[in-house]
Amino acid sequence: MIVGKRVLVKLSGEALIAADGYWLNPQTLTTLSQDLKQAADAGFEIAVVIGGGNVIRGAKVGAAGWIDRATADAMGMLATVMNSIALESALENVGASARTMSAVSMPSICETYARQPALHHLAKGRVVVLGGGTGNPFFTTDTAAVLRAIELNCDAVLKATQVDGVYSADPKKDPNATRFDVLSHDEAIQRDLKVMDTAAFALARENRLPIIVGSAHGPGAITAILKGEAPATRVTP
Secondary structure, three states, rough: OOOEEEEEEEEHHHOOOOOOOOOOHHHHHHHHHHHHHHHHHHHOOHHHHHHHOOOOOHHHHHHOOOOOOOHHHHHHHHHHHHHHHHHHHHHHHHOEEEEEEEOOOOOOOOOOOOOHHHHHHHHOOEEEEOOOOOOOOOOOHHHEEEEEHHHHOOOOEEEEEEEEEEEEOOOOOOOOOOOOEEEEEEHHHHOOOOOOOHHHHHHHHHHHOOEEEEEEEOOHHHHHHHOOOOOOOEEEE
């Protein structure tokens, strides 16, 4: 095991897109849910933050100029809640106990995020899916993931990506790209590595929170990373 008992898993919204371009792929949701359940069954306490990029990216829409950034980010927060309740349903379908909590209050749809109830759910073995970002515009879901991990006393953040760690260059474009086994937060910021935004790395560095970067593709991938049985990059204080 390369991390402690409690982990926050950061998932990309884009990973949920179906091959035909539809915003949600049921098979991907099922595979991720089975993996998260496997991790919970292995003794990990799991929180999840999932992005909304499969529906809308607030920064991109805001930059286009036809809608202001704060409004676009609010739309993005709603997209993360859509993804979160879809993931909650998929988790329940595979036999995992799950709760969605949103930083944006919508009590008829899901619980409003508060730290103490979230800690209670984790202690009860429930997968806690955290939607709504930070509840504020101008913050990415990467930053939301680090913030929630710190609040919930998580031992690490697992950033699930398309590749098995952090590379010196894009391994899909550069055959000479090399994977880092270990990096410091300072190195990640200085090298301008695009795995997480600078604000997220800086917040993690300030609070000495490790970030594990690895591929979530394939059955059991998340559990294998958490147990140290699959390649990954560890970004440490």
